[in-house]
Amino acid sequence: MKFDLVVIGAGPAGISAAIKARKNGAHVLIVDENPVAGGKLLGQLYEVPDKGWWIGQRIAEKLVDQATSIGVQFLQETEAWGIFPGWKVVLENSETIDTSYVLIATGAAEKALPIPGWTKPGVIAIGAAQVLTNYHRVKPGKRVAIIGVDPLSLSIAQELQLAGVEVVGIYLPPINPFSQEKADPHYLLTNLAKMSHLAPNQLLKTAGKMLHNPFVKKLAAKWYPANGLKIGNIPLYLRKRVMEIGGETEVDHIRVAPINRNGGTVLDDSIPVEVDCVCLSGGLYPLSELAGSVGCKMVTIKELGGTIPLYSPEMETTQSGLFVAGNITGIEGAKVAMAQGNLAATAISSRLGLLENPSSALEQAISEVEKERKNAILTFMPQVEEGREKVTTMWKTT
Amino acid sequence: MRIADHPILGKQRKREVTITFNGTSYTALEGESIAAALLANNIRTLRYSEIAKSPRALYCGIGHCFECRVTVDGVRSKRACITTVKDGMFISSQGVDSP
Amino acid sequence: MNDMIICRCEDVTLGELISHIENGSQTVKSLKLQTRAGMGICQGRTCRVLVEQVMTYYADESNIISSSVGTNFPIRPIRLAELAQNGKGDP
Ligand SMILES: Cc1cc2nc3c(=O)[nH]c(=O)nc-3n(C[C@H](O)[C@H](O)[C@H](O)COP(=O)(O)OP(=O)(O)OC[C@H]3O[C@@H](n4cnc5c(N)ncnc54)[C@H](O)[C@@H]3O)c2cc1C
Ligand code: FES
Ligand code: FES
Numbered sequence: 200m201k202f203d204l205v206v207i208g209a210g211p212a213g214i215s216a217a218i219k220a221r222k223n224g225a226h227v228l229i230v231d232e233n234p235v236a237g238g239k240l241l242g243q244l245y246e247v248p249d250k251g252w253w254i255g256q257r258i259a260e261k262l263v264d265q266a267t268s269i270g271v272q273f274l275q276e277t278e279a280w281g282i283f284p285g286w287k288v289v290l291e292n293s294e295t296i297d298t299s300y301v302l303i304a305t306g307a308a309e310k311a312l313p314i315p316g317w318t319k320p321g322v323i324a325i326g327a328a329q330v331l332t333n334y335h336r337v338k339p340g341k342r343v344a345i346i347g348v349d350p351l352s353l354s355i356a357q358e359l360q361l362a363g364v365e366v367v368g369i370y371l372p373p374i375n376p377f378s379q380e381k382a383d384p385h386y387l388l389t390n391l392a393k394m395s396h397l398a399p400n401q402l403l404k405t406a407g408k409m410l411h412n413p414f415v416k417k418l419a420a421k422w423y424p425a426n427g428l429k430i431g432n433i434p435l436y437l438r439k440r441v442m443e444i445g446g447e448t449e450v451d452h453i454r455v456a457p458i459n460r461n462g463g464t465v466l467d468d469s470i471p472v473e474v475d476c477v478c479l480s481g482g483l484y485p486l487s488e489l490a491g492s493v494g495c496k497m498v499t500i501k502e503l504g505g506t507i508p509l510y511s512p513e514m515e516t517t518q519s520g521l522f523v524a525g526n527i528t529g530i531e532g533a534k535v536a537m538a539q540g541n542l543a544a545t546a547i548s549s550r551l552g553l554l555e556n557p558s559s560a561l562e563q564a565i566s567e568v569e570k571e572r573k574n575a576i577l578t579f580m581p582q583v584e585e586g587r588e589k590v591t592t593m594w595k596t597t
Numbered sequence: 598m599r600i601a602d603h604p605i606l607g608k609q610r611k612r613e614v615t616i617t618f619n620g621t622s623y624t625a626l627e628g629e630s631i632a633a634a635l636l637a638n639n640i641r642t643l644r645y646s647e648i649a650k651s652p653r654a655l656y657c658g659i660g661h662c663f664e665c666r667v668t669v670d671g672v673r674s675k676r677a678c679i680t681t682v683k684d685g686m687f688i689s690s691q692g693v694d695s696p
Numbered sequence: 697m698n699d700m701i702i703c704r705c706e707d708v709t710l711g712e713l714i715s716h717i718e719n720g721s722q723t724v725k726s727l728k729l730q731t732r733a734g735m736g737i738c739q740g741r742t743c744r745v746l747v748e749q750v751m752t753y754y755a756d757e758s759n760i761i762s763s764s765v766g767t768n769f770p771i772r773p774i775r776l777a778e779l780a781q782n783g784k785g786d787p
Contacts, residue, residue, distance in 0.1 A: 232660055232679070233659075233660060233679050234630075234679060234680070234681045239659070244605065244606070252605055254605070254606065256606075276679075308657075308659075308661050308741060309657060309661075310745060311742050311743065311745070311746055313700055313701075313702060313746060314700075315697055315699075315700045316700075317700070317701070318646075318651060318653060318701050318704055319651075319652070320641035320642045320643075320652050320653065320654030320655075321641055321654065322656070323654075323655055323656055323657075323658060324656055324657045324658065324662075326657065326658055326659055327655055327656065327657055327658025327659070327678070328658075329658075330658045330659060330678075331633060331636065331655075331658060332600065333606070335629050335630060335633035335637075336599060336600040336603060336606070336609050337598050337599055337600065337629075337633045337636050337637045338598045338599075338600060339636070341598075361603075361604060361605065362600045362603055362604075363600060375697065376749050376750060376752075376753035376754070377746055377749055448642065448652050449641050449642065449652065449654075484745070486661075486741075488739075488741075646704075646707050647707070648706070648707035649701070649707040651701075651707070653704070656704070656742075657742070661738065661741045661742070662704065662738050662741060662742045663705065663736075663737045663738045664704055664738075664742075666737070674737065
């Protein structure tokens, strides 16, 4: 049997696309490696100003119910291993699926933030803490330290606290070849301010307000209190670095060194802080290896978080018939991913001849992506709009 | 380690199942991952690395890193973070002599 | 810091990577082949970026020949080897 569309990845982008294409009459299959569909939605939980709680798990359930009820087929616990011209999607069990169009919606992965001791049990990526706490409802630890300051770590710190986990603090990583701007207090202050204008929670809002004040911003790197600022109940330490994660077999402490007024790390004054879990937040990058392997032209755009397949205004890659949507095209929130999925599915439906008025449908889908981007309450990349413009320009010259 | 009553998400009602890890039985909740179930039972170390033999555990939590790989009912290298528990499941650590 | 593990799958430390660079490894590819960093079961999802960062940081930049970004099919060849081991018990 041949499908009209195979979607790889059952995150918000993939499921939204599948629903749209199916509604238009296409035969759609979604392949996803997880036991449960929903992608990164499953762990998300935050308060949207004036709109109540965004409970990712419930949103995912609704999307999946809707998709299933109209006949979208799901193939869970199955990894897509490769895509071949024609198009054929090869699965992990070597089975091959024929399809007219492919949508790659594999989402994002976390960048590693290595620190001495980071392989010890109890050290996890911040996203793991989110899934454990909000989806599985198991505390990642009793006393947790977070290393890496970004919108995601600030948001998840709040989520942990909400669930009754003690967060001892949010710290900077040591200066090393891997931490780069993550280790620079000034960079963090300036960029947090840009990213938290419509913050999803009190924590981000407080940080945002503080940093929007130009007076504070200018002096903050120098005069930021050595003992941190409490945001909610969580100390945000922009003048303390975690130099090492310690413990005989599993994590039992971190070694914290102060940063002096000149920006230097004072190793002699470092002290151990007892914790049983450490969350590392190194930021997100688009998971684009599948697109790369099938020969799509790949471009590295820092503003979007890394290397992405170059795509057209209709979300098509340089391989005709291969589309992309969601975080594989750059790091943004779930609502943008959904709108991108819609857009890609509209374009695919139009190719399949399923639309009566394709150009107006496409126009509307494009404007919805832009609307969601403008209204986003959580911005991961401070210059995402510039990044998107770069893509448009590069596409035109290809 | 379980969050029995979450202020926003509320209470969680799930059927209990029994799993075995390295020869010991533990209670898990239907639908959760092996890694979550073991952590709820205060178990972090899932395996030992092949070369350095250092203890390893859940890291990315979403199936990317393979750090959580365990042998499940005889099948090697199943990712504990995205493999759902089943009643009677038999799990063992890799990188150590089989218990 | 040199004994910090960079490739978690293959237990490759920062020190090992640096010493291979000092001994003439000029591309990320040769670094990978010599140390196996990035060739483990996760296929570099965790460490690929880190290995590239080590290369840029420690090598004389003019010597680096950039490698292609593309991943070759299959994405996870190692899994086949792993699967073949099933039922054989632990090594
Ligand atoms: C740790 C983390 C936390 C985040 N938290 C938030 C947040 O709180 N709020 C927010 O708005 N955004 C958050 N994001 C951003 C998030 O990526 C977007 O919100 C949104 O989920 C992106 O949707 P997507 O459909 O592109 O990808 P995803 O939601 O990531 O879904 C992609 C799916 O594809 C699967 N997949 C990947 N490769 C394959 C393959 N080869 N074969 C089969 N399946 C595959 C993945 O396992 C996943 O299920 C977070 C991202 C991460 C990584
Ligand atoms: S913790 Fe990374 S794959 Fe399971
Ligand atoms: S961490 Fe290096 S290959 Fe997996």
